[in-house]
Amino acid sequence: MVNLEIDRVSVRFALKGATVEAVNDVSLRIRPGECVALVGESGCGKTVLASALLGFLPGNAETSGSARLGDVELLEATDHELATTIRGRQIGLVPQSPASHLTPVRTARSQLAEAARVLGGDAAKAAERAGLEPEHLDRYPHELSGGMAQRVANALALVGDPWLLIADEPTTGLDRDLVDGLLDEFRRLVDDGHAVLLITHDLAAAHRIADRIAVMYAGRIVEVGPAHEVLDSARHPYSRGLANALPEREFLPIPGQPPLLTDLPDGCAFAPRCSRATAICEDRPVLTDDPHAVACHRPC
Amino acid sequence: MLTGTDITAGYRSAVISGVSLTVRPGRTVGLAGPSGSGKSTLARVLALLHKPFSGTVEIDGETVTGFRFKAAQRTRIGVLFQQPRLSVDPRFTLRQAIAEPLGHQEVGELADLVMLTGDLLDRRPHEVSDGQLQRACLARALALNPRYLICDEMTTMLDASTTAALVGVIRAYQARTNAGVLAISHDATLLDRWADETVRLSAPPPR
Numbered sequence: 001m002v003n004l005e006i007d008r009v010s011v012r013f014a015l016k017g018a019t020v021e022a023v024n025d026v027s028l029r030i031r032p033g034e035c036v037a038l039v040g041e042s043g044c045g046k047t048v049l050a051s052a053l054l055g056f057l058p059g060n061a062e063t064s065g066s067a068r069l070g071d072v073e074l075l076e077a078t079d080h081e082l083a084t085t086i087r088g089r090q091i092g093l094v095p096q097s098p099a100s101h102l103t104p105v106r107t108a109r110s111q112l113a114e115a116a117r118v119l120g121g122d123a124a125k126a127a128e129r130a131g132l133e134p135e136h137l138d139r140y141p142h143e144l145s146g147g148m149a150q151r152v153a154n155a156l157a158l159v160g161d162p163w164l165l166i167a168d169e170p171t172t173g174l175d176r177d178l179v180d181g182l183l184d185e186f187r188r189l190v191d192d193g194h195a196v197l198l199i200t201h202d203l204a205a206a207h208r209i210a211d212r213i214a215v216m217y218a219g220r221i222v223e224v225g226p227a228h229e230v231l232d233s234a235r236h237p238y239s240r241g242l243a244n245a246l247p248e249r250e251f252l253p254i255p256g257q258p259p260l261l262t263d264l265p266d267g268c269a270f271a272p273r274c275s276r277a278t279a280i281c282e283d284r285p286v287l288t289d290d291p292h293a294v295a296c297h298r299p300c
Numbered sequence: 301m302l303t304g305t306d307i308t309a310g311y312r313s314a315v316i317s318g319v320s321l322t323v324r325p326g327r328t329v330g331l332a333g334p335s336g337s338g339k340s341t342l343a344r345v346l347a348l349l350h351k352p353f354s355g356t357v358e359i360d361g362e363t364v365t366g367f368r369f370k371a372a373q374r375t376r377i378g379v380l381f382q383q384p385r386l387s388v389d390p391r392f393t394l395r396q397a398i399a400e401p402l403g404h405q406e407v408g409e410l411a412d413l414v415m416l417t418g419d420l421l422d423r424r425p426h427e428v429s430d431g432q433l434q435r436a437c438l439a440r441a442l443a444l445n446p447r448y449l450i451c452d453e454m455t456t457m458l459d460a461s462t463t464a465a466l467v468g469v470i471r472a473y474q475a476r477t478n479a480g481v482l483a484i485s486h487d488a489t490l491l492d493r494w495a496d497e498t499v500r501l502s503a504p505p506p507r
Contacts, residue, residue, distance in 0.1 A: 041459035043429025145335055173382065173456050175335050175486045201459040204489075245460035247493035253465035257415060257432070 002070035004030040004053075004164055004195070008104035010073070011045070011052050018262040022048040024219040025065070027287070032163060035196040037184065037206035037227065039242070040216035041258065046199045047096070049216075050166050054093060055082040069164075088119045092162035096169045098153030102141040108152045111139035112159060119160030130155035131185065147178040164195045171205050183209045203246060207231050215239045218259055218269035225292030235292065235299040238270045268297070276300075288299065301325065302377070302448045302480055304346050307355035314353060315341045323448055323480040323497060330495030331484040337501040339484045343452045347379045360447065375401075378446035380499065382453035384433035388425050394436040395421040401443045410439040414469055431462035438466055442473055449473075450482045455490065467494055 011023040023045045030036050038046050051057050052068055053074050067074040069090060077086065087093070095101045103111055105196060109123075116123035127137060130151045139150060148171060157165055167186065171179040179202075186196050187209045200206055206213050207227055214224040215236060223236040234240040241254035257274035265272065271281040276298045287295040302443040308314050313376060316338035322344075323329050333339050344350035346357060351367035357365065359373050366372075381387045389396045398407040411421055416436040425433055434454065441449060449470065454464040470481060485493050491498045 041429065041462060042431055042457060146337060173453070176488065177334065201457075201462055242460055245464040246462075247463075247487070247490045251464050251467070251493050253468060254461045257417070258429075260419065 002163075003032075004197075005066075005068045006030075006049075006053075007064065007066045007068070009049065009050050009052060009067055011057065011213045012062045013058075014062065015262070016061050020261045021264055022219055022261055023052065024264075026216075026219075026221050028214055028221065028224070030164065030195045030197055032194050032195050033190060035190045035198060035210045037150065037198040037200060037210035037213045038216055039200060039203060039206050039213055041201055041242075043261075044216045045219040045261070047168055050093070050168055050197070050199055053166065054091060055079055056085055059164070088115065088160040088162060090162050091164045092157035092160065092168060094150075094153050094157045094165060094167040096172070098170075099141055099144065099146060099149040101153060102144075102149060104141050107138055107140055108132070108144065108155075110194050112137065112152070112155055115156050115159045121161055123155075123159060126155045126159035129158060131181070136237035146173055147175070147181075150174060150178070150182060154182075154292055158189075163193075164196045164197065165189060166199065168199045169201070170198070171200065171202055179205060180208070203231060203243065207244075215242070218264060219261060220269065220295065221287060222270065222296065223292075224245070225294075229292050235294040236270075236296050237274045237276050237298075237300060240300050241273075268295075301334055301358070301360060302344070302346060302482075303358045304342065304352075305356050305358070307342065307345055307352045307354035307357070309345050309350060309355070316351050316501070318355075319501070321346070321353075321482075322397060323482050325447070326478040327482045327497075328474070328481040328483055328495045330491035330498030331337060331482060331501070332486065332488060332491055332498055333501030334350045334503045335486070339501055340452055342501070343379075343450050343482065343484055345376050346448075347450045349379070364472065375444045376394050376447045378441035378444070378449045380437055380441050380449070380451045384437045384457065385425060386428055388433060388467060390425050393424055394428065394433070397425075397436050398439045398443060399471040407439065407443075408455075410443055413442065413473075414439045415465070430457040431459065434458060434462070438469060445477060446479060447477075448480045448482070450484075452484045453486070454483075455485065455487070463490070496506050 006028040009026045013020040040046055052063055063075050112123045132151050136148055190196050210227040213227045213230040214221050217238045223239045231243050234243055244250040245253055259269050267282040267284050271277040280297045285295045285297050287293050304321045307319045308317040330455055331339050345352045348367055356363055359376055364373055395407055398410055399405050416435050484493050
């Protein structure tokens with residue numbers, strides 16, 4: 001078991017006449033036996049970061065910084081190296097919308113058996129661990145409910161026994177009961193010594209299982225710390241606004257809209273929406289270096 | 301009043317049977333229930349997008365007779381879906397998407413309502429976030445001033461702040477026009493906060 005050390009990773013996409021700064025200077029460490037939730041609204045760069053770790057970025061992407069998994073530098077590894085040693089073996093991916101990720105013309109069993117053969121895992125064990133009954137496995141993807149498709153995706157991600165699981169919005173579209181069941185499954189994996197990076201916009205889900213929450217805004221981590229502290233005593237005005245927007249709290253939106261990733265301000269990207277902003281916010285704040293870190297000149 | 305009476309509907313077999321539901325002007329009715337309980341099927345029937353096997357739908361006292369594509373009564377009901385990406389033509393800019401029901405390109409007021417700014421309006425769906433696209437879908441749904449708005453898991457893809465913002469836009473529209481809203485969600489906490497009352501569909505019998 002090793003750590004994943006993400007160190008100042010940036011990802012840019014070159015478009016005609018514009019550069020999309022999707023991920024900016026992100027540093028994050030994930031240890032075995034730990035669940036870290038990466039929280040932020042859609043379009044803030046969460047999925048791009050996950051894709052960068054697995055070598056799934058499109059051709060027009062430029063990366064900088066370093067993401068080390070033990071001795072392997074993920075950002076510089078060749079596709080062959082990633083395919084034969086990393087994907088499925090050390091890092092498992094639970095993709096967004098599993099139903100559309102499964103091959104529609106093959107049964108769950110046949111897809112799982114293939115993954116088990118290639119990765120050298122045990123299909124039956126993975127299915128059982130993901131909570132699938134044998135009869136579910138003989139179904140085609142269109143015959144699976146959202147919750148079942150999710151479990152098949154989990155089994156596929158787990159069959160190679162990776163130590164790190166990256167789950168990209170795994171709870172979207174599931175009922176609360178299914179969400180809770182799924183999160184409990186992730187938590188069991190973490191308690192068994194695995195690591196989970198949960199990418200989500202669902203603060204309640206993050207709060208339920210994460211040890212630490214990292215809040216991302218406009219491609220940057222603006223706050224990271226113990227889950228309950230980030231949610232209950234947020235220091236960054238954006239995190240505070242997000243927590244206050246929950247229906248069980250104030251249910252009030254943060255005014256304004258996130259900046260375009262092609263046209264980020266030089267200073268704090270949140271300043272235009274922030275009631276606490278002053279002239280000092282025209283300088284970009286740096287993420288502090290403590291257990292509950294924040295990138296803000298005027299934290300709450 | 302938007303009323304469904306004794307609705308039995310489904311695809312080959314019935315998903316809901318004998319369900320009745322009323323949405324009064326100015327009110328917000330929540331619709332909850334587990335996966336597969338028929339929430340979306342009921343929404344599609346009330347939105348005149350799906351013909352029930354039996355039962356009647358009435359809009360402000362008029363019985364609905366046609367569930368075909370051009371049902372004249374259709375425009376009195378706006379619909380918002382769970383996945384904005386599947387509900388906007390990928391070739392359209394957001395401006396064109398909002399303008400489609402209007403028949404002209406002056407979308408300024410609608411765009412202001414959902415807080416979409418100029419530059420975003422000229423982007424296509426793949427160039428904006430789910431939250432921004434759902435804002436455009438809400439503007440499109442409100443374009444013809446519907447008497448009723450049906451929101452089928454509208455907030456599933458959205459973060460807490462965007463959810464609160466869109467619910468705020470819908471409440472403001474209701475305050476102005478006295479429209480009725482049917483809000484479907486699996487998030488009980490959200491419905492507690494959003495809806496005046498919540499109807500719960502029970503789990504489907506095992507098949």
